[in-house]
Amino acid sequence: MDFAFDARTEELRARLLAFMDAHVYPAERVAEEQRAELASPWDVPPVVEELKAEARRQGLWNLFLPDEEYGAGLTNLQYAPLAEITGRSPQLAPTALNCSAPDTGNMEVLAAFGSDEQRKQWLEPLLAGEIRSAFAMTEPEVASSDATNIETRIDRDGDTYVVNGRKWYISGALHPDCRVFIVMGKTDPDGPDIRRQQSMVLVPRDTPGVEIRRPMRVYGYEDHYHGGHAEVVFHDVRVPVANLIGEEGGGFAIAQARLGPGRIHHCMRLIGMAERAVELMCRRAVSRTAFGKPLAAQGQVQAWIADARVAIEQLRLLVLKTAWLMDTVGNKGAHTEIQAIKIATPRTVVDIVDRAVQLHGAAGVSQDFPLAELWAAARTLRLADGPDEVHQRSLARREIRAYARG
CATH class of the missing domain: 1.10.540.10 (Acyl-CoA dehydrogenase/oxidase, N-terminal domain)
Structure with a gap:
């Protein structure tokens, strides 16, 4: 590399x-x-x-x-x-x-x-920035970290699918330009393969039966610029069979294909958040005095800044290695590294931003600096796209498997 x-x-x-x-x-x-x-x-x-x-x-x-x-x-x-x-x-x-x-x-x-029709109707205006969209997967009534638990039903009725279910933390759903949901649900809930029970369909936001029940806050923030996060209920929502993405039973595989690149995007943006936090720490440290000397001269502050720099460089190398592997051997070949960055990056960046908050004192939790919002975003990413524990479980099982066979 x-x-x-x-x-x-x-x-x-x-x-x-x-x-x-x-x-x-x-x-x-x-x-x-x-x-x-x-x-x-x-x-x-x-x-x-x-x-x-x-x-x-x-x-x-x-x-x-x-x-x-x-x-x-x-x-x-x-x-x-x-x-x-x-x-x-x-x-x-x-x-x-x-x-x-x-x-x-x-x-x-x-x-x-x-399909060609789906790309024409939805992908082209999304690429042009003319509309926004939402992805409806997570549900409040089940442990959605296991996607096979999804309970929303997508039932075939002639030339339509009927969608019934309740989703929450559906990002982008409240944006005024949101025009379509990609909804994951079960088309074959009793199928023998639990990873072939799910499908994905396109549901226009203005379809009868789509209810935006309430906005969901994230550590008190509403994430306005990204269109917020909503609880959404689907009541006998009918869409044409042509709105199926891919094939019936392909929803789980599509979700996995979607989440791989998303995880690396999140992790790289997290490193940018950490860099912003370190910059703010350094600016604060050289501009404030406590107990007779600048904060920059305090040993504890120096340790925080040094540790943050070391951590950022470690994370960046791991994420760049993961990106390189995704390009050269594909997402499946980079599975271990994708899970490693998803575990390490949010956890480490939360710690870096938390120290930046501490260095800023009361200002760190105020609206005058971006640190509180950065902390909330980083902490949330320990849950989004799979919580730490799911990735730890999968990664550990892969490490142990070779020894169990031996």
Whole structure:
């Protein structure tokens, strides 16, 4: 593995860093000021659309999609350092580049598994940033960390499917531009193979029977810029059979294909969050004095900053290795590394951001700095796309298997 970024990555990194400095960071405070004037908490501050237009003008658009027909054609290894940069402003930067979840995963699903008609109706406007989408998988009544537990039903009735079920923490569902859900449910609940019982269907948001019951908070935050997280109930929702993605029984496999790239995207953005936290720590440390000397001269503060730098460099190397393996041997061949980064990265970044909060004192938990929101986002990612314990269980079983056979 070559540790140097190639020429295209370096060129895009330079352009993206300049875009962040000139447009994204200045827009953070503007967006908050504009949001206070909006009629609905889910409406989009005008500055966000301005950022999207500028990013598209500069060619910083759909960088996440490796398929050149739809996206920038970057490999995982090329995209990883770009995703890290966007993580420094996780509310605005991914959205500005049309690289924010859940739309990224949904676009990947449609590009890989969607029919020509589905791509025309939904993928094209998503790629253009004209609409938003949501992914409805998690359910409150079952342990959704085991996807085979999903209880939502997708029953065939002639030339339609009828969807009934209750989902929650459905990201993006409250966004005013959300137009479609990808819904996972069971089409064959009694089938002998528990990983072939599930399917995925496209459900337009305005379909009769779709009820947005309530917004869900994340550590008190509503995640406005990404369209929030909602509890959604499907009451006898009818969609055409043509809205099936892939084949009946393919839902579990599609979910796994969707989550692999999503996990590495999350982990690279998390490293960007950690870099932002370290920058804020250093700025605070050199500007504040306590007990007769700058915080930067305090041994404990120096240890926090040094440990954070070591941890970030370790995480980045592991994530870049994972990206390289995904490109060279595929997601299945990189399974161990994908799980390793999903375990290590959120846990470590939570610790780094927590120390940054501590260094800032009361300001660290205030709205004047992004640290509290960064902490909430990082802590949530210990649950999203599979909790730590699920990945630990799977990774440990793979490690032990060879010895059990021996």
